Amino acid sequence: MIKDMFPSPLPAGEGPGVRAHEHPTTCPLDCPGSCALIVTHDGNRISRIVGNPAHPFTRGVICGKVARYGDIQHGPRIASPLLRHGPKGSGSFQPISWDEAFDHIVARMQEIIASLGPEAIFPYYYGGTMGMVQRAACDRLTHRAGFSRLNKTICYPISETGWLAGVGRVMGPNPIELQDSDLIVLWGINAVSTHINLMPFIKEARQRGARLVVIDPYRNRTARLADVHLAIQPGCDAALALAMMNVIVTEGMVDRAYLQQRSDYDHALEQHILRCTPEWAANITGLESEVIRQLARWYGTAQAPFIRIGMGMSRHANGAVNVHAITCLVTLTGAWQRRGGGALLATGDAFPTTDAPVRQPGWLQPQRRLLDMSRLGDWLTDTTLAPPIAMLLIFNANPAASCPDASRVIRGLQRPDLFTVVHEQVMSDTARQADLVLPATTFLEHEDLYKSYGQYTLQHAQPLLPPWQQARCNHDVVNELARRLGYQEEPFQWDVATMVRQVLQASQLPPPETWSAPWLDFTPSEDEAHFRHRFGHADGRFHFYPHWSDANMPRLPDHWPVNRYDQPEQRRRYPLRLLLPPAHDLLNTTFAAAAAPRQRHGPPTLWLHPEDATARGIGAESQVTVYNDQASLTMAVRITTDVTVGLCLCEAGYLAEDFPEGLPINALTHASPVAPAGGAAFHDNCVEVRVAQSTGGMD
Secondary structure (H helix, E strand, O other): OHHHHOOOOOOOOOOOOOOOEEEEEEOOOOOOOOOEEEEEEOOOOEEEEEEOOOOOOOOOOOOHHHHOOHHHHOOOEOOOOEEEOOOOOOOOEEEOOHHHHHHHHHHHHHHHHHHOOHHHEEEEEOOOOOEOOOOOOHHHHHHHHOOOEEEOOOOOHHHHHHHHHHOOOOOOOOHHHHHHOOEEEEEOOOHHHHOOOHHHHHHHHHHOOOEEEEEOOOOOOOHHHOOEEEOOOOOOHHHHHHHHHHHHHHOOOOOHHHHHHHEOOOHHHHHHHHHOOHHHHHHHHOOOHHHHHHHHHHHHHOOOEEEEEOOHHHOOOOHHHHHHHHHHHHHHOOHHHOOOOEEEOOOHHHOOOOOHHHHOHHHOOOOOOEEEHHHHHHHHHOOOOOOOOOEEEEEOOOHHHHOOOHHHHHHHHOOOOOEEEEEEOEOOHHHHOOOEEEEEOOHHHOOEEEEOOOOOEEEEEOOOOOOOOOOEOHHHHHHHHHHHOOOOOHHHOOOHHHHHHHHHHHOOOOOHHHOOOOEEEOOOOHHHHOOOOOOOOOOOOEOOOOOOOOOOOOOOOOOOOOOHHHOHHHHHHOOEEEEOOOOOOOEOOEOOOOHHHHHHHOOOEEEEOHHHHHHOOOOOOOEEEEEOOOOEEEEEEEEOOOOOOOEEEOOOOOOHHHOOOOOOHHHHOOOOOOOOOOOOOOOOEEEEEEEOOOOOOOO
């Protein structure tokens, strides 16, 4: 019975002799796995987290980060509301009650609305939790009150628009089918560190003779396991895809019957492909032409090649064009048709769910301005913005560290006239800049629904532990603010359990107590997942000719040289490309406040090729300064051939306090909007490096 799978947690304070309990739940973090978990606890503390072996995709596999979630759950949590007591950014706060906190917030809201209007208030949230009920809870207050709206661009829109341009629907073959592939290409995804659930299926395919190819600019944990690692130059993925298409066309590996039936492929496109030779691509990608040619032959002759596209390769100004070109490669050979073949970016369009009860889009006032979250630094420092942002309400996000051009974000947060409220579990970089900090629950302390973007199950999770100290969940905080502002609509009266059921009812799904497992499986049929009858566009065809909303974008799949490194002046002043890939022991900045994960992660370190180090007089024991027009940061150096000449990297997730300059690593990234739908080009950076003389300083 489903109710037996979700027993109520023991009340707090029953003592150490209480019998341990194992309960199912779901990882809430911004990761494609959405791993099903089993948590052992005594009613107050967790003693073990393991994967749930019954889940059809995650099958008991979880990452080391979540296995050690106790580092956060029982770590340096915020225990009560905190009011700033001292200069902004000083980290000096004094505890207050929830009533006092709400009084401060509501009084300031009413004052701002009366003097500047509701758009001067900007709620900001993202992927600290991926729960359908908790994540976007502040949207219903935004819509009801008429606050400035959030354009959620910071992660997904670049890759999504690239995928949709060709495929027309965000879904694809079940990733379980990797085990049936004879050629697996992990393109821009370090799965060992960011999507560990893929690896058992890849291992099974390799035991059957499949090849594993990893296309990634640096030799990471996944690349070390590959049969072939192609260390492509960042932002050049479309050139590689086009050159592979060239070989497939010239050597007769095209499925022309499939193209005629399922796509808009034509003679003009083929002539374009014939001009994109491996020699042409070699000059762009840094790969040898014969390596490109051999990979194309492997791909063109494989019976069921599968490409798993990662978000990483889209984090450039030309990212959408790159993703589209890769989907074109898949279509050219007809690989979509076969089990174990095709490609996958994400799975969201397969779910028949709606979060309308949470967000209440019917209350939305369309004339209210929409602000791009990736440009938060601009909005906070633009003196011409009318009305100015006078209050920030931040939920499940750490923009002081995670936004591009982070030094500008921090300058904006330090404005004396800005009132910032941060609802957080730990003292993050953003919380340190706040005027008021509110304690937030973890996923073990509240109920929610979780829709994966890397597999096809919707999962339900009950609270397993009582809230830590005075922590409250997003849903309850939003509803209390609304009620104190005088909004009496029914959704502001629902508790979390009622909201969960409202979401399921609106999605025409049964209540969780009737489920036979803690999840519902929405895996599409094989025909639908492989687009065997139609793609997602109105004409049912795959589109080699993308209908970009930006007229400056290429009319055909192509290499589009619009990245920072493609600008001669940038390349002259800052001749190194800088990548900021995900860290193995952190997820964005989650876990960064806990001592054990930070110790495993180590101090900020720049990976630099020996030739680049020698040219700059940098030795293995040096401290280096990495700088560009945005910022200057000092860190240790690791001299290694895991990066190529002209490329350096620093794994992301560090806090501002980890650097002498007091700025996070994203201070080195720019916030220029990315065509066609906005987004953050986190890997599109040019820098220079020198031996550190002191704490740095820009040239």
